[in-house]
Amino acid sequence: MVPVSIGGSRALLIDTPGFDDTNRTDSEILTEIARILSAQYKLGVQLKGIIYIHRITDIRYNRTAIKTFEIFQKICGPDALENVLLITSRWDGIDETKGADRERQLKQKFWAYMIDRGSNISRFHGDRDSAISLVSQLLRRDKVVLQLQKELVDEGKDLSATAAGTFVDGNLEKLKQQVKDELASIEKLKQDLLETDRVMKRQARLDWEQESARLRALQNQQVSLQRPVGTEVCEEIEKKKKSSLSSGLGKALPLVPIAISILAAFCGIPPGVTELFTGWMTG
Numbered sequence: 001m002v003p004v005s006i007g008g009s010r011a012l013l014i015d016t017p018g019f020d021d022t023n024r025t026d027s028e029i030l031t032e033i034a035r036i037l038s039a040q041y042k043l044g045v046q047l048k049g050i051i052y053i054h055r056i057t058d059i060r061y062n063r064t065a066i067k068t069f070e071i072f073q074k075i076c077g078p079d080a081l082e083n084v085l086l087i088t089s090r091w092d093g094i095d096e097t098k099g100a101d102r103e104r105q106l107k108q109k110f111w112a113y114m115i116d117r118g119s120n121i122s123r124f125h126g127d128r129d130s131a132i133s134l135v136s137q138l139l140r141r142d143k144v145v146l147q148l149q150k151e152l153v154d155e156g157k158d159l160s161a162t163a164a165g166t167f168v169d170g171n172l173e174k175l176k177q178q179v180k181d182e183l184a185s186i187e188k189l190k191q192d193l194l195e196t197d198r199v200m201k202r203q204a205r206l207d208w209e210q211e212s213a214r215l216r217a218l219q220n221q222q223v224s225l226q227r228p229v230g231t232e233v234c235e236e237i238e239k240k241k242k243s244s245l246s247s248g249l250g251k252a253l254p255l256v257p258i259a260i261s262i263l264a265a266f267c268g269i270p271p272g273v274t275e276l277f278t279g280w281m282t283g
Contacts, residue, residue, distance in 0.1 A: 049138030077147020082118030152230030
């Protein structure tokens, strides 16, 4: 979470984790994003918009990018698309003509639905002026509430019951079925092997154990999506507010800086550092 001052406006930029991380699952990442968005909404901190960044140097819009974009759309919801800025980056790493052609494909094919519903597309050139120009576009917009926020906080849904959670859970279900089919094939192979095929039997057993562990991991991911994230966040916020009041912070600071301080905690910022944010708000 980074505080910025642009013209007469003060804003907080929150850099969210990306999906398809090699070390973290999509369900873990969605849960983290859901917690931050729920906290921001519940605390009354206005959301002006969302920036989605795509490298123009990517040769093609692959399956991973399509899946990530699907989750992103379901987090936003159709009513919030006017507050979405679709950004292409890395323009210094590609020929202008080739880049413009890829940009045209994005507009006409992959991003057409969102553009038709009010999302804007812009280029980020990697410098301060370009960044200020892009953020300024969103600061002029009215505040927005995302579909995921309504589902989690207003409707009290479990994460798995939200549009984004259902999509991620559906992908997990497909993967689970693939693993189950693989386990069935390995089991049949084990039964068909002759007793003398000890090496192959040992390998089949190792493969079976590996796939079984993978299946358990997928099942655990599905369980983690069944959490009432919005309710959990609301309860955490109330505890943090009471803690602030008991420590005297509530008497020393008005409501907005306290909300920013709590939001910073949800973003993983250490307690001592949050004073920089409250000082920035009151300075």
